[in-house]
Structures are given as structure tokens and as C-alpha cells.
Amino acid sequence: xxxxxxxxxxxxxxxxxxxxxxxxxxxxxxxxxxxxxxxxxxxxxxxxxxxxxxxxxxxxxxxxxxxxxxxxxxxxxxxxxxxxxxxxxxxxxxxxxxxxxxxxxxxxxxxxxxxxxxxxxxxxxxxxxxxxxxxxxxxxxxxxxxxxxxxxxxxxxxxxxxxxxxxxxxxxxxxxxxxxxxxxxxxxxxxxxxxxxxxxxxxxxxxxxxxxxxxxxxxxxxxx
Numbered sequence: 001x002x003x004x005x006x007x008x009x010x011x012x013x014x015x016x017x018x019x020x021x022x023x024x025x026x027x028x029x030x031x032x033x034x035x036x037x038x039x040x041x042x043x044x045x046x047x048x049x050x051x052x053x054x055x056x057x058x059x060x061x062x063x064x065x066x067x068x069x070x071x072x073x074x075x076x077x078x079x080x081x082x083x084x085x086x087x088x089x090x091x092x093x094x095x096x097x098x099x100x101x102x103x104x105x106x107x108x109x110x111x112x113x114x115x116x117x118x119x120x121x122x123x124x125x126x127x128x129x130x131x132x133x134x135x136x137x138x139x140x141x142x143x144x145x146x147x148x149x150x151x152x153x154x155x156x157x158x159x160x161x162x163x164x165x166x167x168x169x170x171x172x173x174x175x176x177x178x179x180x181x182x183x184x185x186x187x188x189x190x191x192x193x194x195x196x197x198x199x200x201x202x203x204x205x206x207x208x209x210x211x212x213x214x215x216x217x218x219x220x221x222x223x224x
Contacts, residue, residue, distance in 0.1 A: 008084060008178050009108055011059070011075040018063040018070075019080050019108070025065035032058045077108045084108070085185040089192035091200065096124045100188060111178035112166045118184045119163025122156070125188070129195055136160045152194050155187045 007016045007024060017024050033053040059072040071079040084107065088100040103117035119136075127133030131142055140148075140156045148156075162184060166174055174181055206214070 115166035
């Protein structure tokens, strides 16, 4: 089964990207009950046992693709705890990468908290891009005045607006739309790639050109 885009695990959804195999697949659900009839033994068998149906807040789902299980409690995944988004751009400052990874680890538990952390990462990213980092909206305005790429501007504002909804009441319910938060991770990396990585790679490539060739370019550009 294939699917466009990434759809994070959501309690009760029939299909999503499995946190085990990362494939978009059908999910089977069941409630839990204890059962002492097992064909194996473990250290817990030394203790007193109990048999009962667990509350409806305990649920287990099984991926059709990989046969691995997901354990849910109060509609949140308690197993497995895995990062299910792309790694942060390595050209981001270390503290921004740390915020990014922390946001990724709590994504399935609280999309709203994850988005709030990414908003903090955005504030730090604006500072890495040469702005003050005190007011994201003003920082973006300053970058636009310097000729900011329109797609990068839209990405910055999408991050700012969605992140603001995580911190303050707004029109976007991130708990019900966690896929919006997943997109924020992509936007952080897109901005870093366009504003930091690509310019650095071009500068590095250009600096390796022969000195005579670079001098000719400088002479050309200095001609009136």
C-alpha cells in the first residue's frame, strides 16, 4: 500500500504511517484483558496474578504491513516511542537541532507541545539568520526587506502562525490535526536548506574555482 505525504499515528484511525515500519498501512484494534494462560514463563510469574478486563483507555493496535503492535493509553502512544520525522538539517545551530528532536519525540503525545517547541526553534533560527530573535514577525519583515525568497517567507509565516496557535488559542486545533505539525518539521528543514545549506555549498564551490577565473568575473562586474 502506498500513500502520498506522511500521516502520523492517530488514535482510532484505520490507516496511518506505522511507527515501527514507517509504512502507510491498515491498522487493527483491540481492547486489552489479562490472561494467565501463556505458553511461556517470566520473572513476573513469581508474583501474585490477576485476571480482568482492563479499562477502555488501554488499547492495542496491530499494523497490517509489519505485524508489530502499538500500545495506546488515554489515546496516546506509550509504545513504541520513536522519532517519525526527518532528521534536522545539520547546518542548524546545535540548540535548534535539540529543540527539533525534542519536538519530534513528543509529537505523538502532544502535537500542540511539539508545535510550541518548533516555534521556539523558529525564533532561534531567525537569530541564526542574522535577526534579533526577539520578535518573529519583525524578523521576517526584516528578512523580506532584504530580498527574502517568497517561498521561504511563506514557510516562515506558516511556522509562525501555526506555532502561535500552539501557544495561544486560535483557529487551528493541532490535537485534531497533527499532520499540520508534521509539516512544520519539513518547513524548518526547507528554510535551513534554502537560507543556510545551499548558499554555503555555492560559496564553497565558487571558492574552489581558479583564481584567474574569479578575477575575470570581478573585473567583468566592476565594468560600468
